[in-house]
């Protein structure tokens with residue numbers, strides 16, 4: 001064989017080996033730790049339909065929140081249907097009654113009262129387990145009076161918080177309540193560098209990262225990128241999966257979103273994949289293994 005032939009042969013072998021080395025997708029249970037069932041979804045995606053989507057996707061528990069809170073309550077109240085679908089509902093109090101609340105909640109005392117009322121009322125699936133998702137488009141608003149009060153409330157009552165914020169707000173929010181369990185929605189949708197995520201994870205032991213919409217998580221082929229694989233190896237207990245069904249289009253693609261996650265989860269050691277897919281969120285909310 002010529003030298004060139006050997007090089008080509010070697011390349012072919014490398015390509016074949018790479019192809020074979022790709023692991024199978026993760027097939028275990030999923031916990032969707034970022035799910036909205038907002039009022040505009042009800043007509044197109046009624047409750048039996050969304051539960052069927054979860055069931056087909058292998059989702060066995062959801063962190064449920066909605067604008068307003070009616071969608072979460074309807075999921076929580078459907079005890080027989082959720083049990084039949086094998087889906088456990090973990091309800092969160094959303095801070096928004098309507099879209100206008102997105103931009104001023106952090107200084108709006110009526111939001112704080114609404115949250116207290118909701119917590120007192122609870123849901124048919126049990127007490128609320130957290131607050132959010134909330135958004136801060138300007139990180140400085142993490143120091144708004146109601147944002148600070150809600151963080152302290154979460155810490156005092158053992159509630160988790162789901163926050164869609166940029167990385168500077170993580171330090172600010174946790175300064176109000178250093179022991180609060182803060183789920184960073186999208187682990188920074190603006191794509192904070194992996195090194196910055198690592199630094200925050202090291203600094204804040206109660207910080208968790210949810211992974212929907214996370215830039216750079218996967219390569220163009222849908223497989224896990226090397227920097228994120230290394231981050232998960234360092235913090236296998238700190239990341240969660242989510243769909244973020246914030247608009248109806250996300251419901252239409254719900255099963256393919258979850259299948260896409262199964263592909264990159266398959267690139268991880270099985271125990272780490274199972275942690276991110278299910279166990280980290282299940283541990284956070286003390287859920288038993290799904291049957």
Ligand SMILES: [Zn+2]
Pocket residue numbers: 034036133185244245246
């Ligand atoms: Zn969301």
